[in-house]
Amino acid sequence: MDGVIKFYELAPSVGSTHYFSPNTWKTRMGLLHKGVKFETIPATLLDFRGDLARRSNQPKISAPAIELPDGTFIYDSFRIAEWLETAYPNAPSLFTGDGKLSSEARPEHVTIGKNYARLTDLGLGASKPEWAVWFDLFFSQLDKLIAGDDHRAYFMSDVRHGPQGYQKLMALDRQEYIRRAKMNIQPLVQVLRERPQEYFQGTHPGQVDYIIFGRYAYCRTLDATLTKEIWNDQGEELNDWIEKLCQAYDGHAQQLFDSLPVIE
Numbered sequence: 222m223d224g225v226i227k228f229y230e231l232a233p234s235v236g237s238t239h240y241f242s243p244n245t246w247k248t249r250m251g252l253l254h255k256g257v258k259f260e261t262i263p264a265t266l267l268d269f270r271g272d273l274a275r276r277s278n279q280p281k282i283s284a285p286a287i288e289l290p291d292g293t294f295i296y297d298s299f300r301i302a303e304w305l306e307t308a309y310p311n312a313p314s315l316f317t318g319d320g321k322l323s324s325e326a327r328p329e330h331v332t333i334g335k336n337y338a339r340l341t342d343l344g345l346g347a348s349k350p351e352w353a354v355w356f357d358l359f360f361s362q363l364d365k366l367i368a369g370d371d372h373r374a375y376f377m378s379d380v381r382h383g384p385q386g387y388q389k390l391m392a393l394d395r396q397e398y399i400r401r402a403k404m405n406i407q408p409l410v411q412v413l414r415e416r417p418q419e420y421f422q423g424t425h426p427g428q429v430d431y432i433i434f435g436r437y438a439y440c441r442t443l444d445a446t447l448t449k450e451i452w453n454d455q456g457e458e459l460n461d462w463i464e465k466l467c468q469a470y471d472g473h474a475q476q477l478f479d480s481l482p483v484i485e
């Protein structure tokens with residue numbers, strides 16, 4: 222593809238590049254996997270609701286979104302992954318986990334890999350409060366990142382979280398959520414233990430890995446100490462997998478993590 226793809230990353234406030242969104246991380250890793258040249262453009266929640274909704278002519282646009290050189294917008298991390306898979310056939314498949322090119326992949330292999338990724342995406346990869354622990358547990362850290370009167374008003378509003386939603390999220394028993402978050406991680410440790418040295422997608426990383434890594438990155442960008450306790454300290458296998466993905470693509474994720482200020 223000629224020209225650079227624009228990758229709209231979710232920024233917590235104007236001027237901040239503290240990228241925390243689990244969904245945008247899925248796309249960031251997918252773009253790197255396919256070797257796509259892309260330019261990161263920070264956009265706040267209000268930019269998505271206003272400017273980007275207008276320019277894309279897609280009122281429900283959410284983060285992540287990409288804009289192709291011809292002006293076409295694609296949003297939703299899974300839709301973007303499916304698009305990348307077909308638009309870049311001469312790069313490794315995102316769904317087979319065998320390191321082979323998409324053009325060489327058997328369609329049924331891609332379908333199975335895609336179903337596995339989708340199930341993970343709608344499960345551990347999803348952020349819905351009350352069903353997933355992640356959004357709730359890290360909410361008070363995220364709250365500290367959201368700056369600017371307009372952004373704070375929108376972030377705290379009942380439109381986003383339902384009646385008294387913000388107050389309820391801020392008042393949670395975090396210890397109970399930490400316990401449940403650790404339970405969520407157990408299946409991951411187990412799978413890696415059963416298939417030593419492999420990735421979730423297979424012998425090579427794929428969309429399933431990027432979805433899980435997106436969840437990790439969300440935690441890591443909001444609270445590094447708690448993330449170590451919940452993720453890295455639960456098993457050597459998971460710790461090794463995290464390390465491999467942090468160092469992948471010239472240490473892209475590691476560099477981003479290292480550049481973040483600690484949220485006090």
Ligand SMILES: N[C@@H](CCC(=O)N[C@@H](CS)C(=O)NCC(=O)O)C(=O)O
Pocket residue numbers: 231242243244245266269270282283284285296297298299
């Ligand atoms: N399933 C979607 C979820 C996207 C999503 O919920 N993005 C959030 C940020 S992490 C968003 O942009 N929300 C817009 C809003 O709340 O106004 C995906 O994977 O792309």
